[in-house]
Amino acid sequence: MTTLGWSASGSARNLIAGNVRPAGVCSSSHLTNRDFKAFEVAYDGNPLEKSLKMLDASITEAFERAGLSSPEIEESMLLVGTTGGIFIRNEFEFTETVRQNPEKESPPIVCRNRGPGEVAEEIAQKYGIRGLPLTFSMACVSSSHALVVAAELLAQKKIKRAIVVGFEPLLNLTLQGFASLLLYDSEQCRPFCNLRSGMQIGEAASCVIMEEGPGRNAGKNKYLFSGGHLFNDNSSLTSAGTDGELVKRVVSHTLAKAQMEPSGIVAVKAHGTGTRDNDLSEGRGLSKVFENKLPPVISIKGAIGHCLGAAGTVETALWLSCLEEGTIPRSFGFTEIDPEIGFIPSQGNLPARNGAYLFTFFGFGGTCTSYLITKM
Amino acid sequence: MMNAQQKINAPIPVISAGYLGPSLTPNQEAAWDEAKLPLNPDDLVQKMMGQPMRRAGRFIKLVCLGALACLKRVPPEELKEKKVGIFLATGLGNIDEILPFITQVFKHDGGFPSPNQFANSVSNAAAFFLARASEIKGVVLTISQEELSFESALWLAQSYLESGELDLALVGGCDVFTPSVEDYRERMNLNPGHYRNAPMGEGSSWFLLGGNSANKLGDILSVEIENNAKEIGKTSPDHLLKQCDELAAGILPAIEDRGTSRLFLPGFRLFDINEASWKKHGWDIDDYLPHCGISSTASAFGLARALLSRKSTLVVHCNQHATGRQALVAAITK
Numbered sequence: 001m002t003t004l005g006w007s008a009s010g011s012a013r014n015l016i017a018g019n020v021r022p023a024g025v026c027s028s029s030h031l032t033n034r035d036f037k038a039f040e041v042a043y044d045g046n047p048l049e050k051s052l053k054m055l056d057a058s059i060t061e062a063f064e065r066a067g068l069s070s071p072e073i074e075e076s077m078l079l080v081g082t083t084g085g086i087f088i089r090n091e092f093e094f095t096e097t098v099r100q101n102p103e104k105e106s107p108p109i110v111c112r113n114r115g116p117g118e119v120a121e122e123i124a125q126k127y128g129i130r131g132l133p134l135t136f137s138m139a140c141v142s143s144s145h146a147l148v149v150a151a152e153l154l155a156q157k158k159i160k161r162a163i164v165v166g167f168e169p170l171l172n173l174t175l176q177g178f179a180s181l182l183l184y185d186s187e188q189c190r191p192f193c194n195l196r197s198g199m200q201i202g203e204a205a206s207c208v209i210m211e212e213g214p215g216r217n218a219g220k221n222k223y224l225f226s227g228g229h230l231f232n233d234n235s236s237l238t239s240a241g242t243d244g245e246l247v248k249r250v251v252s253h254t255l256a257k258a259q260m261e262p263s264g265i266v267a268v269k270a271h272g273t274g275t276r277d278n279d280l281s282e283g284r285g286l287s288k289v290f291e292n293k294l295p296p297v298i299s300i301k302g303a304i305g306h307c308l309g310a311a312g313t314v315e316t317a318l319w320l321s322c323l324e325e326g327t328i329p330r331s332f333g334f335t336e337i338d339p340e341i342g343f344i345p346s347q348g349n350l351p352a353r354n355g356a357y358l359f360t361f362f363g364f365g366g367t368c369t370s371y372l373i374t375k376m
Numbered sequence: 377m378m379n380a381q382q383k384i385n386a387p388i389p390v391i392s393a394g395y396l397g398p399s400l401t402p403n404q405e406a407a408w409d410e411a412k413l414p415l416n417p418d419d420l421v422q423k424m425m426g427q428p429m430r431r432a433g434r435f436i437k438l439v440c441l442g443a444l445a446c447l448k449r450v451p452p453e454e455l456k457e458k459k460v461g462i463f464l465a466t467g468l469g470n471i472d473e474i475l476p477f478i479t480q481v482f483k484h485d486g487g488f489p490s491p492n493q494f495a496n497s498v499s500n501a502a503a504f505f506l507a508r509a510s511e512i513k514g515v516v517l518t519i520s521q522e523e524l525s526f527e528s529a530l531w532l533a534q535s536y537l538e539s540g541e542l543d544l545a546l547v548g549g550c551d552v553f554t555p556s557v558e559d560y561r562e563r564m565n566l567n568p569g570h571y572r573n574a575p576m577g578e579g580s581s582w583f584l585l586g587g588n589s590a591n592k593l594g595d596i597l598s599v600e601i602e603n604n605a606k607e608i609g610k611t612s613p614d615h616l617l618k619q620c621d622e623l624a625a626g627i628l629p630a631i632e633d634r635g636t637s638r639l640f641l642p643g644f645r646l647f648d649i650n651e652a653s654w655k656k657h658g659w660d661i662d663d664y665l666p667h668c669g670i671s672s673t674a675s676a677f678g679l680a681r682a683l684l685s686r687k688s689t690l691v692v693h694c695n696q697h698a699t700g701r702q703a704l705v706a707a708i709t710k
Contacts, residue, residue, distance in 0.1 A: 032481075032482065083498070083499065090478075094482060115466075115467060115468050115469055115471075115520055115521075115522050115563075116469070116499065116520040117467075117520050117521035117522045117525070118522070120521070121522070121699070125699075130603045130604060131603070132528060132531070132601055132603065133521065134519060134521070134528055134532070135519065135520045135521055136517065136518065136519065136520070137469065137499035137500065137518060137520040138499060138500040138503075138517070138518050139498050139499070139500055145517065149517070149532070152535065152536070152539065152541065153532075153535055155539070156535055156538065156539050158535055172481050172482070173477070173478060173481055173497075176481045176489055176494075177477070177481075177489065177494035177497065177498075178494075180488070180489050180490060180491045180493070180494050181491045181494060181495075182491075230514075230515045230516075230517075231513070231514060231515075232462075232503070232504070232507050232512075232513060232514060232515070232516035233513060234504065234507040234508040234511070234512070234513055235508075237495060237501065237504055238495075363500075364495075364498050364500070364501070364504075365498065365500040365501055365503060365504035365516075366504055366507070366516075367500065367516070
C-alpha cells in the first residue's frame with residue numbers, strides 16, 4: 001500500500017505504467033510544517049484513520065493473495081518493522097486539540113503511546129494471530145531485518161509461517177528529524193543521479209507472508225527466499241562508508257552464504273535513497289562486487305519515497321508484485337550519471353526472467369540488510 | 377496451546393551476567409528511592425568506559441553500562457574470532473530521549489529539533505553505541521515490545537545460537553525511568569489489580585550466552601511463551617505452581633542433581649502468589665522488584681541477579697502480558 005495505490009498489485013501496475021507522481025507538499029491535518037515534500041497517500045479523512053486503513057488494506061491483500069485460512073493465520077508468527085509505530089495517534093490528537101482551541105496557546109504534547117510494539121499487538125488482536133509477536137524498531141532496516149529473521153526461523157523450522165508487516169505513516173517526528181540532519185532533497189528524490197541531494201520520505205503499509213516448505217500456488221510464480229545477511233557496522237552511526245567496502249562485504253557475504261556467483265543475479269533492488277553518501281557507498285560497493293558485469297540496478301524510492309521502517313517489506317512486496325506482472329520496473333528520478341558511481345540505474349522496464357534478485361537496505365546505526373529472492 | 381516451536385531445544389550456557397538497577401551500582405544491591413529517580417549515570421560512565429558519552433542520551437548510557445557490567449566478567453579472548461550478536465530488548469525504549477525531541481518538534485510557533493536530539497531518539501541508536509563500546513560487529517537486533525520483550529529476545533538469540541549463525545549472543549533488557557511516575561504507569565498499562573505493588577524503577581541487565589566455558593554461571597534451560605495462557609486457565613496461581621512443578625520434575629532428574637534447590641521469580645504482573653503453597657512444594661520465592669522496581673524488562677534483572685548469586689538452583693521466572701500471554705524462563709545455576 002503506497003502512494004501508487006491501495007494494494008501491492010495496483011501499486012505495481014502503476015509503477016510499471018509510469019503513473020508516478022513526484023513528492024509534493026503534504027496536506028494531512030496533523031502535519032504542522034508544510035515545507036517538506038513527501039510521498040503522501042491521498043485520503044479524504046483524518047490521518048489516524050487513514051494510516052490504520054492502510055495497515056488493514058496491506059494485511060488483507062496479503063492474506064487473500066496467499067490464500068491463508070483462519071487457522072493458518074492464527075498459528076503464524078507476526079514480525080513487525082516500524083519506527084514510529086502508532087505515534088500518529090499522539091500527533092493527530094494533539095494537533096486536533098490545538099486546532100479546536102485556536103485562542104489558546106498550544107499545550108505540551110502528551111506522549112501516551114506505549115512504544116512501537118503497539119502495532120503488533122493491534123494486528124495480533126484484530127486478525128487473531130496467536131504466534132509470538134516480535135517488533136523491530138531499527139530505523140530504515142526495521143522490516144528488512146524482520147524478513148531475514150523470519151527466514152532464519154523458518155529455515156530452522158522454529159515456525160511454520162511468518163506474517164511480516166512494515167508500517168510507516170507520515171509523522172512530524174520523522175519529517176522534522178530528517179530535516180534536522182539536512183538530508184532532504186527539496187526538489188526530487190533522485191537515486192544514483194549526480195544531481196541528487198537527499199531523500200524524500202514516503203508513507204506505506206506492507207505485508208509479506210513467508211512459509212516453510214515447498215510453498216503453495218498463491219500466484220503466477222513461486223518465490224524462494226534464497227539467503228539473507230544481517231550486519232551491523234559499528235564505525236559510523238549515519239554512513240555505510242563511502243568507499244563501498246562495507247556494501248561489498250555485506251553483499252558478497254550474502255552471495256557466498258547462498259552459494260551463488262554474482263553472475264547469477266538477474267537484477268538488484270538497491271536501497272538507493274538519493275542521499276550523497278548512501279548512493280555513493282552502494283554504487284561503489286555494487287560495482288566492486290559485480291565488476292564489469294553489473295546487472296540492472298533499480299531504486300524504487302524515486303517512485304514511492306523512503307518508507308523508513310516499512311521500506312523492507314514494501315519494496316519487497318512491490319517488487320514481487322511487479323515480477324508477477326512479468327516486469328522488472330525501471331528506476332525513477334535519474335537524469336545525470338555520477339562519475340564517482342559510474343553506472344546508470346535501469347531506465348526502462350525489463351522482462352522479469354526467472355532467477356535470483358538481490359535486495360539491499362542500509363540504515364541508521366550501521367545497520368545493513370541484504371537478501372536474495374529467487375523467482376522460480 | 378503450548379507452542380512447541382517456542383521451546384528451546386538444548387540448554388544455552390550462560391557465560392556471564394550483569395545487572396544495573398535504579399541505584400546505578402553494577403551487580404550490587406543498593407538502596408534507592410523512587411522519588412529521587414532518575415539518577416545521573418555520568419560518573420559511572422566515566423568509571424566504566426574511561427570517557428564520557430557526551431552526545432548520548434540516558435537510555436543509551438544505561439544500555440552500555442549494563443552490558444559492560446556483564447562483559448567485564450569475561451576475558452577478552454573469549455570473544456575473539458567469534459561471531460557475536462547483540463539482542464537488545466526494551467519495552468518503552470528511549471522514551472527519555474523521545475520526549476524532549478517531540479516537545480521541541482511541537483513547540484509553540486514551531487520548533488527546530490537538533491540533529492543530536494533526533495539521532496538519540498532513533499530506537500536502535502543504543503544498540504549501535506553498545507556495538508561500538510563492545511567492539512561487536514554482526515547481527516544486532518533491537519526488539520521493542522511493551523511486555524515480555526526480554527523473553528522474546530532470549531528465545532530469538534537461542535535460535536541464532538542453535539543454527540550456528542552466532543557463536544555467542546549478548547542478550548539484555550533495558551528500560552529507563554520517565555520523569556512522571558503517573559505517565560510511566562499509564563504507558564506500562566499498570567491498572568490496579570493487574571500488577572504487584574512496587575515502586576517504578578529501571579534497569580539494564582545482560583547475559584552472554586553460548587560457547588562452552590568451564591566457568592559458566594549456568595544454563596538457560598527453556599523459554600516458553602504461551603500466547604493464550606489466560607484463555608485456557610494457565611495463568612491461575614494454582615496452575616502456575618503445577619506447571620513449575622512439572623518443569624522441575626522434567627529437568628532435575630535429567631541433570632541427576634538431587635541437591636538442587638528451587639527458586640521462583642515472579643514478574644511484576646504476578647500479584648497473588650501464595651508463598652506458603654510454593655514453599656510446601658519446595659520452592660523459595662524471590663521477589664526481586666524491591667531491588668529494581670517495575671520496568672518492562674525487569675525480568676532480565678531478576679534472572680541476572682539470581683544467576684550471579686545462587687548456586688545449584690533451578691530458577692524459574694514467570695511473567696504475564698496484560699493480554700494474558702505468559703512467559704516462563706527456566707535456568708539452572710552451576
